[in-house]
Amino acid sequence: MDAPVRVAWPGLDSPIASPPAPESAVHLADVQRSLALFAEGIAGRYHHIRPVEDSQGGAAGPARQNASHDAGALYLPARIDWFPTRQLNAAAYRLTALYQLGFREFGTYRFDIDTARARIATLRLRTAPPAHRESDIALFFAHFEALELARRLFHVIEMARVRAAVVRRYPGADRYRRALLDVRLGLPPAYADGIAGELERLEAALEGLPVESEFMVHAGGVADEGADVYDSAAAVTSCMDSLALSPEPAGEAVAGEGPQLEWLQRQTRLEDWDEDLADLDAKLLSLAVAEALEEGEAVAGQMEGPGDLRDADLAAERDALKRRIDMERSALARALGEQRDDARSFLYDEWDCHNQRYLRGWCRLFEERLRTDANALGGRDPDELLAAVRPLAHAVRRRFEQIRPSGYRRQAKVSDGDELDLDTIVAARTDLRVGVSPDERVYSRRERLRRDVGAVFLVDLSASTDDVLTEGSPEPPAPAASDPQDLRDPYFDEDEEWDFEARRLEDAERRRIIDIQREAVLTMSGALEAIGDQYGIYGFSGYGRDCVEFFVAKELGQAYDRSVLEALAAMTPKRSTRMGPAIRHAVRKLEAAGTALKVLMIVSDGFPQDCDYGPERGEHEYGVQDTAQALREASAAGIETFCVTVDRSGHDYLRRMCPADRYMVIEETGELPEALEKAYHQLTRL
Amino acid sequence: MQPYYLPLADEVEVFEAAFGARLPVLLKGPTGCGKTRFIEHMAWRLYGGEQGLADRLLTVACHEDLSGADLVGRYLLKGDETVWQDGPLTHAVREGALCYLDEIVEARKDTTVLIHPLTDHRRLLPIDRTGELVSAHDDFLLVISYNPGYQSILKDLKPSTRQRFASLTFDYPSEEREAAIIAHESGVDGETAARLATIGVKVRNLREHGFEEGVSTRLLIYAGELIRRDIEPRRAAAAAITEAVSDDATVQEAVAGIVDVVWP
Numbered sequence: 024m025d026a027p028v029r030v031a032w033p034g035l036d037s038p039i040a041s042p043p044a045p046e047s048a049v050h051l052a053d054v055q056r057s058l059a060l061f062a063e064g065i066a067g068r069y070h071h072i073r074p075v076e077d078s079q080g081g082a083a084g085p086a087r088q089n090a091s092h093d094a095g096a097l098y099l100p101a102r103i104d105w106f107p108t109r110q111l112n113a114a115a116y117r118l119t120a121l122y123q124l125g126f127r128e129f130g131t132y133r134f135d136i137d138t139a140r141a142r143i144a145t146l147r148l149r150t151a152p153p154a155h156r157e158s159d160i161a162l163f164f165a166h167f168e169a170l171e172l173a174r175r176l177f178h179v180i181e182m183a184r185v186r187a188a189v190v191r192r193y194p195g196a197d198r199y200r201r202a203l204l205d206v207r208l209g210l211p212p213a214y215a216d217g218i219a220g221e222l223e224r225l226e227a228a229l230e231g232l233p234v235e236s237e238f239m240v241h242a243g244g245v246a247d248e249g250a251d252v253y254d255s256a257a258a259v260t261s262c263m264d265s266l267a268l269s270p271e272p273a274g275e276a277v278a279g280e281g282p283q284l285e286w287l288q289r290q291t292r293l294e295d296w297d298e299d300l301a302d303l304d305a306k307l308l309s310l311a312v313a314e315a316l317e318e319g320e321a322v323a324g325q326m327e328g329p330g331d332l333r334d335a336d337l338a339a340e341r342d343a344l345k346r347r348i349d350m351e352r353s354a355l356a357r358a359l360g361e362q363r364d365d366a367r368s369f370l371y372d373e374w375d376c377h378n379q380r381y382l383r384g385w386c387r388l389f390e391e392r393l394r395t396d397a398n399a400l401g402g403r404d405p406d407e408l409l410a411a412v413r414p415l416a417h418a419v420r421r422r423f424e425q426i427r428p429s430g431y432r433r434q435a436k437v438s439d440g441d442e443l444d445l446d447t448i449v450a451a452r453t454d455l456r457v458g459v460s461p462d463e464r465v466y467s468r469r470e471r472l473r474r475d476v477g478a479v480f481l482v483d484l485s486a487s488t489d490d491v492l493t494e495g496s497p498e499p500p501a502p503a504a505s506d507p508q509d510l511r512d513p514y515f516d517e518d519e520e521w522d523f524e525a526r527r528l529e530d531a532e533r534r535r536i537i538d539i540q541r542e543a544v545l546t547m548s549g550a551l552e553a554i555g556d557q558y559g560i561y562g563f564s565g566y567g568r569d570c571v572e573f574f575v576a577k578e579l580g581q582a583y584d585r586s587v588l589e590a591l592a593a594m595t596p597k598r599s600t601r602m603g604p605a606i607r608h609a610v611r612k613l614e615a616a617g618t619a620l621k622v623l624m625i626v627s628d629g630f631p632q633d634c635d636y637g638p639e640r641g642e643h644e645y646g647v648q649d650t651a652q653a654l655r656e657a658s659a660a661g662i663e664t665f666c667v668t669v670d671r672s673g674h675d676y677l678r679r680m681c682p683a684d685r686y687m688v689i690e691e692t693g694e695l696p697e698a699l700e701k702a703y704h705q706l707t708r709l
Numbered sequence: 710m711q712p713y714y715l716p717l718a719d720e721v722e723v724f725e726a727a728f729g730a731r732l733p734v735l736l737k738g739p740t741g742c743g744k745t746r747f748i749e750h751m752a753w754r755l756y757g758g759e760q761g762l763a764d765r766l767l768t769v770a771c772h773e774d775l776s777g778a779d780l781v782g783r784y785l786l787k788g789d790e791t792v793w794q795d796g797p798l799t800h801a802v803r804e805g806a807l808c809y810l811d812e813i814v815e816a817r818k819d820t821t822v823l824i825h826p827l828t829d830h831r832r833l834l835p836i837d838r839t840g841e842l843v844s845a846h847d848d849f850l851l852v853i854s855y856n857p858g859y860q861s862i863l864k865d866l867k868p869s870t871r872q873r874f875a876s877l878t879f880d881y882p883s884e885e886r887e888a889a890i891i892a893h894e895s896g897v898d899g900e901t902a903a904r905l906a907t908i909g910v911k912v913r914n915l916r917e918h919g920f921e922e923g924v925s926t927r928l929l930i931y932a933g934e935l936i937r938r939d940i941e942p943r944r945a946a947a948a949a950i951t952e953a954v955s956d957d958a959t960v961q962e963a964v965a966g967i968v969d970v971v972w973p
Binding site for chain 1: 773776777778783786791911912959960962963966972
């Protein structure tokens, strides 16, 4: 047998766990949730919060604070221990985030090369570079022979401008800036030689440290009120001009940046294009509507006119823009990595059973809505799904309706109500006659009876749910995909490679575990609609700890409608089964719903597994123990959990994962809907 | 004194026109954005100042147990007999007043049906318990409000109800206007008010995800009032804003972080 493959693990073979952090240190994992909200409040848009090690192109960042950003994420240090108190270290995270958000807020990406050339006389002396698809900032850098140096200078100077603008707009942040300055004052100055050192000195001088820099004479004004990105560009131009006069070789190599400003500007530009595209689409739509109206009035055959030509021009313009956007998006994806704009990400701890400790912020979970476009549906018709469950759903629904509380009940003997209650009045009069103090609650009131139950259905969307049902001898779950391509590309989606039509025809012939899961959940949703319980439906999968996927088919509290049906139809087998983080995320959702009774039902087809679920590949115990721990956490949070699996070998691991009365192994997959129903009855004590 | 109200657009003119035509009005908008104050302001204008405001505006805060009897009236026991007592709606219909049903979607469904005959040309209120059919006084006006963003999917106004009203949509004012409102209402200086308004804008950016309701203008005014009474601004914001918008510690931490950087 092959030796087990080890994955990087803290405390075993990676330096992550050492040296020990001081008590006052704040870890990104601890603050990422509040930091994401903070950034969203400040910027008005969501950013993933990621450790700086994740950023493309290395950890080097401006102002030695080791931070950077791109359009969808802020990259911040994994740990901050610059200050002696936790409070200050947490504030340092906010300060660092504010600086990064400042680039967009204070107009770095609104840089326009024509304006720059108009405003900066010395820039006009230089030859304008030819423009292709570059961003305007890239065109600015192309004015200089020592392009890399210009870029670095711009970053340093622009960062200083942004910092100054940030503390003017957010004056509360200035305390932390000054505190950070004090810390830096206490550190021994160490600057490199040559031009790189000069840049470091400029950076320090701009931050307010008592350091001399030749560039300060050019860049000193960028911190002034009213300075904009063109003042930074002018300062860069002056610095570059001064270098041309000095004997120092200007082209000397300087350290590269993280995600480069040029690319980030292109991202910003892409957002503008997207808006333009939406405008064009709206225009085309309104034209089409107008045309349809005209058509109703006009005689057929008279429609050729200048209006059509205008439409055609507009449509051509729209298509050209769409092509440009697609090209730009793929170029950006290559340069900056895949962006997950629609998803939100959350870090979750994981239970390391071997060392009996939590690995803090170990897993990154992406929450996103299930796509319901034609591609995601893969030819499946939501109505067919509905038709498939109709006979069963009807029966289940009827059974649930029987236990539904009957709307309103008249409550007698209340002190305030819409009707006088005659019985009580008679009793009260009698009491008065015999000299006893009467009951004053003489009204009756109609009261609504309702259940206060919130349920979450968590559906395993691992690749093995693609297995065809062979009643009587179910196949063992497929091992996790181990194609090396997956390792390099965490977002590699097997589904995208398929020929959908061929697959759809093939699918029609066979029933898979996923079909049964979908139908079971849909049946339950019909039943829960009948009794009025709140419920949410989510799927989970993923690949690796950095990419746990949590798909929303229906949120708790969301109404059941066509989009939910489509989302259910769009549930497809994906990748692995990392159950722990999915359970923890579902628990958060249930807690937020705030119902009196909370129920979490997990529908799976095998044991928890993932490529790095445990220090050794292919190890099951780690995943089982983490899942068990997540279930214990749920239970401690007052949530009733229940696992249903269609895996016959389920008894082996479910016994170790959940209490005996909290799981069920389905022998025949067709029993799943009924099993869910029974379990739900049991849990909600109907 | 005329209740202070800073118009956001043409809502005052539209409301006056609706009143002129005796059209019922529906106000849509988030909690604490000034709907109730608008109604007070309009009652003052339309019913003749101080006295009008005191006598001719009946506000009912709807809740999930609000029944038809709570609006229309009920029999009370008085000694040996039962006496009919008009509810606020009946009172307004008889006397000619503005009846404002706040957060109407919270009320039971049967309650909303009650107001239907009042909202069309008939302007009638049938009272089944007394067998009366009350014609509305000429000065009677029905105004309802609801907040479409709040639990929007579970609780929505039925189209049959919604389509009986002229609608006015409210939202939080722009940062500058909100600062002016905060300064006027709480008496803080312009800069303090501007900072509170900035906090309002930033915290509302979270309303989609962190919590359902954004921080209301009302809460910002509360913060201003605490500050004017010499409470340290961060403490005042914690009491009036951070603690009020959410019970989730993470959201509170984020909101406190926003307050902390916006305040000097």
